[in-house]
Amino acid sequence: MKIRALAAVVVVSLFAVGFTVGFSGLASAQVQMSDGIKKLYEAAKKEGELTWVTSQSNAEYAEDVAKDFTRLYPGVTVNMVRTTGQVQYQRLTQEIKSNTVSVDVYSTYEETHLVALKKQNQILNFKPENAASLVDSLKEVAEDGYWYPTAVSPVAIGINTKAVPPDQEPKTWNDLTDPKWKGQVAIGHPGFSGSAGVWVMAMEKLYGWDYFERLAKNEPQIGRSIVDGVNLILSGERKIAMVPISNVLENEAKGQPVKVIYPSDGTLVLGGSTLIPLKAPHPNAAKLFLEYMLSKEFSEFAAKAGRIPVRADAPKPSLGLPLSAYKNFSLPTEHAIANVNRIKEKFRDTFGI
Amino acid sequence: MNVSTDVVGTAGATASGGRVSRLAMFQPSMLVWLALAAILVFLIVAPMEELIVSSFQHEVTGDFTLENYVTAYSKPRYVQALWNTLKMGTAVVALSLVFAVPLAWACARTDMPGRGIMRLALLGSFISPPYLSAIGWILLAGPNAGWINKAWTWLTGDPTHIVNVFSFEGLVFVMASNVFFLIYIFTHSAFEMVNSEMEDSANILGAGPMRTAFKVTFPLILPAILGSAIITFLISIALYAVPALISIPARYPVVVIQLSEFFSNTPIQLEVAAAYSIPLLLITALLLGLQRLVLARRGHTTVTGKGGERRIVRLGPWRWVVFAYAMIVALLTLVAPTFVLFLAAFSKAWTHGFELSNLTLNNFYYILFEHSTSQQAIITSLSVGASAATIAIVLALGIAYIVQRKLLVFSGVLSFLAMAPFVVPGIVLAIGFFAAYAPPPFALYGGVSILILAFITRFLPVAYTASASGIRAIHPEMEEAVRSLGGGRLTAIQHVVGPLLKRTLFAGWLLIFIPAAQELSTAIFLIGPKTRLVSVLVLDMSEEGRYEHLAALGCVLLVILSVVVWAGFKVAGRDFMLRRDTA
Numbered sequence: 005m006k007i008r009a010l011a012a013v014v015v016v017s018l019f020a021v022g023f024t025v026g027f028s029g030l031a032s033a034q035v036q037m038s039d040g041i042k043k044l045y046e047a048a049k050k051e052g053e054l055t056w057v058t059s060q061s062n063a064e065y066a067e068d069v070a071k072d073f074t075r076l077y078p079g080v081t082v083n084m085v086r087t088t089g090q091v092q093y094q095r096l097t098q099e100i101k102s103n104t105v106s107v108d109v110y111s112t113y114e115e116t117h118l119v120a121l122k123k124q125n126q127i128l129n130f131k132p133e134n135a136a137s138l139v140d141s142l143k144e145v146a147e148d149g150y151w152y153p154t155a156v157s158p159v160a161i162g163i164n165t166k167a168v169p170p171d172q173e174p175k176t177w178n179d180l181t182d183p184k185w186k187g188q189v190a191i192g193h194p195g196f197s198g199s200a201g202v203w204v205m206a207m208e209k210l211y212g213w214d215y216f217e218r219l220a221k222n223e224p225q226i227g228r229s230i231v232d233g234v235n236l237i238l239s240g241e242r243k244i245a246m247v248p249i250s251n252v253l254e255n256e257a258k259g260q261p262v263k264v265i266y267p268s269d270g271t272l273v274l275g276g277s278t279l280i281p282l283k284a285p286h287p288n289a290a291k292l293f294l295e296y297m298l299s300k301e302f303s304e305f306a307a308k309a310g311r312i313p314v315r316a317d318a319p320k321p322s323l324g325l326p327l328s329a330y331k332n333f334s335l336p337t338e339h340a341i342a343n344v345n346r347i348k349e350k351f352r353d354t355f356g357i
Numbered sequence: 358m359n360v361s362t363d364v365v366g367t368a369g370a371t372a373s374g375g376r377v378s379r380l381a382m383f384q385p386s387m388l389v390w391l392a393l394a395a396i397l398v399f400l401i402v403a404p405m406e407e408l409i410v411s412s413f414q415h416e417v418t419g420d421f422t423l424e425n426y427v428t429a430y431s432k433p434r435y436v437q438a439l440w441n442t443l444k445m446g447t448a449v450v451a452l453s454l455v456f457a458v459p460l461a462w463a464c465a466r467t468d469m470p471g472r473g474i475m476r477l478a479l480l481g482s483f484i485s486p487p488y489l490s491a492i493g494w495i496l497l498a499g500p501n502a503g504w505i506n507k508a509w510t511w512l513t514g515d516p517t518h519i520v521n522v523f524s525f526e527g528l529v530f531v532m533a534s535n536v537f538f539l540i541y542i543f544t545h546s547a548f549e550m551v552n553s554e555m556e557d558s559a560n561i562l563g564a565g566p567m568r569t570a571f572k573v574t575f576p577l578i579l580p581a582i583l584g585s586a587i588i589t590f591l592i593s594i595a596l597y598a599v600p601a602l603i604s605i606p607a608r609y610p611v612v613v614i615q616l617s618e619f620f621s622n623t624p625i626q627l628e629v630a631a632a633y634s635i636p637l638l639l640i641t642a643l644l645l646g647l648q649r650l651v652l653a654r655r656g657h658t659t660v661t662g663k664g665g666e667r668r669i670v671r672l673g674p675w676r677w678v679v680f681a682y683a684m685i686v687a688l689l690t691l692v693a694p695t696f697v698l699f700l701a702a703f704s705k706a707w708t709h710g711f712e713l714s715n716l717t718l719n720n721f722y723y724i725l726f727e728h729s730t731s732q733q734a735i736i737t738s739l740s741v742g743a744s745a746a747t748i749a750i751v752l753a754l755g756i757a758y759i760v761q762r763k764l765l766v767f768s769g770v771l772s773f774l775a776m777a778p779f780v781v782p783g784i785v786l787a788i789g790f791f792a793a794y795a796p797p798p799f800a801l802y803g804g805v806s807i808l809i810l811a812f813i814t815r816f817l818p819v820a821y822t823a824s825a826s827g828i829r830a831i832h833p834e835m836e837e838a839v840r841s842l843g844g845g846r847l848t849a850i851q852h853v854v855g856p857l858l859k860r861t862l863f864a865g866w867l868l869i870f871i872p873a874a875q876e877l878s879t880a881i882f883l884i885g886p887k888t889r890l891v892s893v894l895v896l897d898m899s900e901e902g903r904y905e906h907l908a909a910l911g912c913v914l915l916v917i918l919s920v921v922v923w924a925g926f927k928v929a930g931r932d933f934m935l936r937r938d939t940a
Contacts, residue, residue: 055886062901067729084729085886087897094621095885102795104803106886187500193605195618196900225523225606228900235902239708241502345622352618353434357608 040133041295047288049079054289056082057096058111059089059198060155060276062231062251065309072305073296080289088229089114089198096281100126105283108290111154111297113276114198116341118151121279127151128280130291134298137315139327145275154297155276156312156327159199159230161265162247164237174244176269177207181218189222190237190245192230193357194348199230203246203272204347205340210269216354226355237262253310253323264324273330390765393756397774400814404789405781408638411792412631416624425632429619438610439636442594445611448529449593450586453537456686458582461541462570463679465548467670470680478687479538484918485695486875487535488598488895489911493694494531495602496701496904498522502708504697523607531603532593534690539592540585547581548574553668566670580651587648591641595782597878598892602899612637613784613878620788620882627792634785642780695915702908720909730889731910738891739917741805742874745812746820746866752813753820754828754862758854761828775821778814783878786815791882803885811879816869823865827858860928867925871918 037045048054058066063086070082087095089112099105112118121127127150135143135152145153161174167188174180180189192200207215225242227233233245234252238260249264249271256262278297280290296302303318310323320326415422430436463469464476497504498520506518521527551574559569597613604611612633619630672679701707702720709715724731756775760768778786790811795802801810835857836849844852877892884893891914898907 057886063728063898063903067727070729082729083886085889086901088900090621094625098625098795099803099885102800102802103797104800104885106803195621226608227902228605232900232902235904236502238706239499239502239902240507241499353432355608356434356437357605357610357614 038133041292044288044292044295045077045080048077048286048292051286051289052079053081053083054108054284054286054293055085055106056109056111056293057085057087057092057107058109059087059092059229060111060113060157060278061248061311062086065250065311068309069302069305072302073293076296076301077292080292082293088196089117089201090196093117096121100124100281100283103283105281106285107281108284108286109278109293110281111276111278112198113155113157113202113274114344115277115337116344117198118147118277118279119337119341121281122147122150126282128282128284128287128290130280130294132291132295132298134295134300134315137300137317138298139314139316141327142275142314145277147277151277151279152294152298153275153314154278154294155274155306156314157199157248157250157274157276158266158312158324158330159203159246159272159274160249161244161267162234162237162249162252162262163244163265164240164242164261165263166261167237167240167243173265174267175265176267178211178215178269179267180224180244180246181215181222183222185244186222188243189219189224190233190242191219191224191226192233192246193226193228194344194351196228197230199248199272199274200246201344201348202274202340203230204351205343206270206272208343208347213350213354216351220354226357234262249324250309250311257310257323271330273327387765389759390767390771393752393759393771394774396752397756397771400810400817401774401777404786404793404814405777407793408631408634408785408789411628412635414628416626416628425628426635428626428629429633434610435615435633438612438615441609442612445525445529445532445609446590446594448525449532449536450590452529452533453540453589454582454586456533456537456690457540458544459679460683460686461544462548462574463683465545466551466574467672467676467679469672469676469683471683475683475687478691479541480922481691481695482535482538484871484922485691485915486598486877486892487531487596488602488875488877488892488899489698489915490534490691490694491531491599491602492895492899492904492907492911493696493698494522494527494534496697496707497693498527504710523603525607525609528599528603528607528609532596532599534694535596535599536589536593537690539589540582543581543585543588544578547578551577556668556670566672567675570670583651584648587644587651591644591782594640595637595784595878597784597881598896601881601896616784616788617881627788630788631792634782634788637782637785638780641782645780698908699912701904702912704905707904707908720905721913723906724909724913728906731891731894734889734891734894735910735913735917737805737888738874738914741808741812741888741890742870742876744809745816745873746869748809749813749816749820749869750824750862750866753817753824753865754858757821757824757828758850761825762833772821772825776818779818781815783815783876784881786811787879787882790814790879802883803887805888807883808880808888808890811883812873812876815876815879816873819868820865823861823868824858827861827865828854830861831857863925863928867922871922874918875914 056066056070060066061069063084066084066086070084074081085092092110092112093114096105096107096110099107129149131149132152135146135148138146138153142153142156161177161180163173172184174182174185179185180191192203194201194204204216225236227236230246230248231251233247234255236242237245237247238255247264252262252264256264278294280287280294284290298314300315300317303313303315307313307319307321310321312321312324312327313319412425413421413423415424460475464472495503498506500506500518500521500523503518503520503522505520509519510516522531555577556569556573559573564572594612597617600611600614601617604614616630616634619626619633700711703717704710704715705717705719706715753775756771759765760772781789790807791802793799794807794810801807831854835853836846839849839853840846875892876890877896880890880893881896884890891910895907895911898910
């Protein structure tokens with residue numbers, strides 16, 4: 005709750021990319037279930053399905069997650085919908101208003117939306133038993149009984165190594181405003197992407213709004229999601245982009261000419277949370293899914309896929325740095341709530357869209 | 358469109374003529390009228406009324422206020438978007454005319470070779486939705502990675518780009534590629550109507566073929582050009598797909614993007630969106646009024662189709678010039694973007710282009726078997742399109758029958774209502790539907806019913822025009838024969854009218870089904886997590902930059918729609934699109 009963005013200096017030297025952790029948990033579909041989870045599973049099977057709306061990853065990873073869940077809990081299928089943070093919130097509030105809620109599980113990086121939903125009394129009160137094993141620093145992100153951290157996503161600079169020679173590499177967020185990158189930068193739009201919204205607030209704090217005036221002169225490509233950043237640098241459409249690092253690391257591991265630059269003025273580490281709407285049509289399946297997202301199985305799955313796991317007892321991510329490598333600083337939730345709409349408007353005025 | 362004028366005119370005249378006697382005669386059938394009227398009120402009047410009323414309502418209290426209009430026009434950026442839209446619309450029309458008019462003339466009136474190819478290209482434009490051709494052009498003309506720019510750099514060593522789809526010019530070009538065929542259809546049929554005798558007179562007086570074309574033929578078809586230009590303008594300013602994909606990166610805000618911004622704010626600024634959409638509605642109504650005027654003033658002698666032969670102009674060597682132009686237009690507007698899309702669908706990475714090692718079927722496998730929502734989206738898109746088309750045709754047929762046979766009083770009201778959605782841009786219609794039926798008591802948001810209802814409304818004018826022209830072609834004597842032999846009206850409809858109308862209705866059904874199955878502008882505000890459509894999924898995938906998967910999904914949709922159209926040819930005949938009355 006207190007930590008919105010964990011941004012700061014990174015110790016890069018310690019961990020080589022491609023560090024994998026041996027693990028065998030995925031081989032069998034049988035999970036060790038506590039009595040509580042067993043009961044939930046039985047009830048969830050009767051419901052048979054759930055709708056999971058997420059902006060916490062790209063669609064491909066989210067689909068893998070959904071499949072892993074059904075593999076572990078046969079008989080409960082997941083309808084996954086991936087969209088951007090603003091769009092999912094607008095749709096959920098509309099469903100609440102018209103009393104036609106179809107969302108069972110809601111995952112986002114936009115803490116302001118979580119707070120707003122709590123204020124409207126629209127969150128199902130549920131305390132998952134697996135929450136006890138969260139990483140300590142992430143326990144602060146949780147609002148007990150309401151929402152729990154399920155994803156950690158560092159946002160940094162991705163570059164195309166074929167297009168950017170080593171001595172030219174940007175070192176800081178500020179370097180994105182260097183005129184030599186005119187027409188070569190990609191960023192996200194805070195009017196659509198929740199992550200971009202946090203990033204804009206962080207940059208404003210660091211450099212003042214002047215940063216965006218300078219950035220606008222560089223004519224960045226503005227995407228609705230920051231997930232497409234990696235595709236833009238892969239295709240060569242842009243040379244450098246603001247990206248969730250996991251997308252870049254995956255492609256780098258596959259031998260693509262991309263790499264992550266951890267900016268020295270701070271990597272933005274987003275903690276994303278998940279909640280169950282009060283009127284979720286499949287509450288038991290939803291609870292089971294939330295338990296799954298906090299389970300050892302899921303943390304292992306995430307680590308193997310190169311994501312930062314949320315549990316203390318999970319292995320290190322197979323790609324990139326572990327959470328402990330990032331030095332944290334907090335952007336208070338109150339700041340985000342007070343500023344998110346202002347910065348969206350201001351961004352639109354500066355960039356004209 | 359001119360068809361409807363006649364309908365309203367005749368029906369209105371009859372209604373006022375025999376009002377009293379008919380009222381007395383047809384008491385029970387008034388119920389039918391009431392039922393139809395109620396349906397139309399539900400589909401058309403209520404959402405529009407809700408739209409206008411909510412634009413004057415305070416967001417929380419519901420009191421009368423002008424505040425929404427103040428908010429909607431208080432920011433220079435918002436007003437700029439309105440101005441940009443008008444600029445864009447005008448440019449799109451200008452470019453569409455450049456594309457369409459020479460082609461229509463060449464195909465209708467000259468010995469240009471390859472006219473069959475043009476007919477095919479026209480059909481292709483009809484089947485291919487705007488968002489797919491926009492994606493095709495993003496792959497072709499992205500400023501740095503687009504194939505054209507890469508080819509240029511490869512050829513000349515010059516690293517700067519020569520084309521940029523993310524620009525005003527790019528936006529206008531992609532828009533025009535998607536809307537110009539309407540001008541083509543209208544102008545083509547006008548050219549077919551022009552009497553050659555007039556052109557002969559010019560020839561006798563010493564004018565060459567070109568001079569005749571410019572001095573005689575074009576002035577005669579000017580009303581058709583102007584009328585279709587106005588419709589093209591209206592369609593382009595209301596189209597959501599192309600701006601969503603191009604104008605955000607191009608940083609060129611237009612009205613539809615601004616509307617979706619009001620919609621994505623939290624809390625959602627429905628009232629402001631309503632206020633902001635009113636000018637769009639007014640512009641549309643005004644221009645359609647103007648179009649009526651233009652069409653009403655044309656010289657009837659040239660379009661009666663009576664007498665006078667229409668001879669083909671022999672272009673001599675010029676025909677190859679015209680042919681080259683036609684091929685270039687077809688290439689740019691349809692073939693190139695579709696080809697690129699298919700190539701991307703079969704590629705591991707679209708940027709690698711043509712390479713044997715780059716070919717794969719995985720994208721199709723992924724879309725058809727792995728991706729959790731796309732199969733469902735394909736089914737939903739097709740079934741929503743088919744339901745909307747079927748219901749719209751049945752409803753329109755009922756109304757058209759009553760209006761044409763003058764069975765009820767005030768039937769003019771019904772025909773007017775059935776044609777009314779024509780003045781409502783798709784995205785504005787969505788706002789009205791949202792305002793009227795998303796909240797309780799209806800609470801339709803998130804289900805397929807709101808989509809189907811909105812699509813029925815959106816395409817009702819097409820259905821009505823098709824049904825009315827079909828019924829007008831059937832002489833009442835045939836039904837009277839049934840009735841004098843003791844059959845009831847229903848028997849007559851079932852065994853005479855129905856079979857006779859089959860082809861017309863099926864053509865009308867296709868003209869609704871194809872655009873409804875690809876619809877985005879209306880759907881964008883009405884879909885829920887469980888009612889995903891291919892169009893919306895394509896937009897979602899594009900925001901992640903997954904062009905290979907998206908292209909595969911697009912190709913699946915194109916193939917399905919092509920099969921349906923091919924079946925349509927078998928049933929309704931090859932010319933179903935070119936019939937002026939149904940287009």
